[in-house]
Amino acid sequence: MASDPAPNPHATQAEVDAARSDPKLANVLYHDWEADTYDEKWSISYDERCIDYAVGRFRAVAGDADWPYEKAMELGSGTGFFLLNLMQGGVIKKGSVTDLSPGMVQVALRNAEHLGLDVDGRVADAERIPYDDGTFDLVVGHAVLHHIPDVAAAFQEVLRVLKPGGRFVFAGEPTKIGDAYARKLGQLTWWLTTNVTRLGPLSGWRRPQSELDESSRAAALEAIVDLHTFDPSALERTARDAGAANVRAVTEELAAALFGWPVRTFEAAVPQERLTLRWRLFAYKAWLRLSWLDENVLRRVAPRELFYNVLVTGTKP
Numbered sequence: 479m480a481s482d483p484a485p486n487p488h489a490t491q492a493e494v495d496a497a498r499s500d501p502k503l504a505n506v507l508y509h510d511w512e513a514d515t516y517d518e519k520w521s522i523s524y525d526e527r528c529i530d531y532a533v534g535r536f537r538a539v540a541g542d543a544d545w546p547y548e549k550a551m552e553l554g555s556g557t558g559f560f561l562l563n564l565m566q567g568g569v570i571k572k573g574s575v576t577d578l579s580p581g582m583v584q585v586a587l588r589n590a591e592h593l594g595l596d597v598d599g600r601v602a603d604a605e606r607i608p609y610d611d612g613t614f615d616l617v618v619g620h621a622v623l624h625h626i627p628d629v630a631a632a633f634q635e636v637l638r639v640l641k642p643g644g645r646f647v648f649a650g651e652p653t654k655i656g657d658a659y660a661r662k663l664g665q666l667t668w669w670l671t672t673n674v675t676r677l678g679p680l681s682g683w684r685r686p687q688s689e690l691d692e693s694s695r696a697a698a699l700e701a702i703v704d705l706h707t708f709d710p711s712a713l714e715r716t717a718r719d720a721g722a723a724n725v726r727a728v729t730e731e732l733a734a735a736l737f738g739w740p741v742r743t744f745e746a747a748v749p750q751e752r753l754t755l756r757w758r759l760f761a762y763k764a765w766l767r768l769s770w771l772d773e774n775v776l777r778r779v780a781p782r783e784l785f786y787n788v789l790v791t792g793t794k795p
Contacts, residue, residue: 485510486582502793504702505578505625511535513557513581517589519746521758522559522755524566524593532563535649539728539789544645546571547616553636554606554622556596560649561618565595569735570616574609576602577702582680604632613640621650623713624706633720646722649789653729656786657707660739667743674778683748693746710788720793722792732776734768735786741765743758 479612497504510565512519513749514771522528547570552561555575564570575597590597602608604626617636626632636646640735675684685693710727717725731738741761745753782788 483580483581485513485584490592495569501625501627501702501705504576506580506670508700509556509579510578510581511586513579514583516557516582516585517559518750520559520582520742521762522557523718524562524589527762528559529563529567532560532592532620533567533569535560535620535789536564536569536647538591538730539649540645540647540728541789545569547645549573549614550574550616550618551576551607551609551614551639551749552586552647553587553602553607553617553619553632554625555599556582556620556622558589560620561779562590562593562595564588564598564618565597566593573737574598574614576604578603605635607635607639609639611638613639615641615644617644617646619646619648623648624708625703627705628675629706630716630720633722634715637721637794642794644794646793647789647791649787651788651790652704653706653783653786653788654709655783656706656731656735660735660786663736663739664743667740668747671744681754685747685749687713690747700731708788710790713788714792715794717790717792719783723795725790725792727782727787727788727790729773729782729788730777731786732772732780732784734765734772738765 493503493507498508505591509516516522531759546568549572550570550579551574552558552566553576555561555577556579560576561573561575565573573595575583575590575719576599577586578601583601585598587597591597600608600631604622605628617640623629623632640646672684672690674680710729714725714727745761775794777785
């Protein structure tokens with residue numbers, strides 16, 4: 479980490495303006511800004527709840543035949559959510575976190591240390607991964623492909639650093655249709671929450687204007703860093719064209735996404751102390767019930783393109 483750049487958690491307006499034409503700079507600024515609060519914002523934890531979620535996503539697309547993987551890397555790790563929870567769930571023995579954001583790598587390594595997990599980390603560009611050929615048995619990523627300018631180049635790099643027979647698993651990527659309705663729901667919820675909380679009786683639910691302004695600057699960056707949405711079939715073709723074998727994509731979250739995006743946006747727009755344990759349990763249990771509905775009912779009748787998340791896996795020949 480000594481040679482890695484330092485995090486820059488408070489981008490100026492001038493830096494934001496410069497990032498509008500540079501998606502990689504925008505990714506660094508946005509994710510450095512979010513690093514220390516990212517787990518809280520997205521209700522990320524490293525306990526049974528998120529272990530079950532991460533392991534469930536992995537199993538849904540890749541099965542469990544080859545567990546545990548000896549050495550794995552998370553591409554675009556953020557705070558380490560996917561890798562660290564997969565390690566705790568017995569999927570992976572030793573891990574490496576990589577991210578374009580120095581702040582995210584710093585937080586991911588801190589999380590790993592707190593959990594007592596064997597993890598190292600590098601600031602890394604997904605299109606030029608700083609590891610030798612054939613280093614890893616597994617490469618994973620969660621909500622990362624849509625941030626990468628050249629997804630095909632990233633797949634080629636992933637296959638390069640995998641050992642022959644090694645596997646990749648990417649989850650949490652937005653579909654084209656899912657992203658469209660999620661963004662509209664998020665924008666509407668933000669507008670309603672920030673305007674309704676201007677009213678006197680609800681003013682205690684309003685975050686300080688300085689925090690809302692900073693969130694708005696971050697949202698401006700978010701619109702830049704979210705570069706892609708995916709058609710599941712096209713994503714499979716991209717992986718195959720890069721040289722992957724045994725490629726398979728599945729989708730999930732329809733009813734759960736229609737509920738989850740307004741809830742997440744509301745939680746980001748109000749003071750955190752207003753979100754009681756009772757509220758968080760309600761939101762989580764409702765999401766679980768709707769996820770069950772998606773998996774057991776809607777997946778059988780709705781086209782996979784309608785679901786919000788796409789997951790993809792494949793192997794190196």
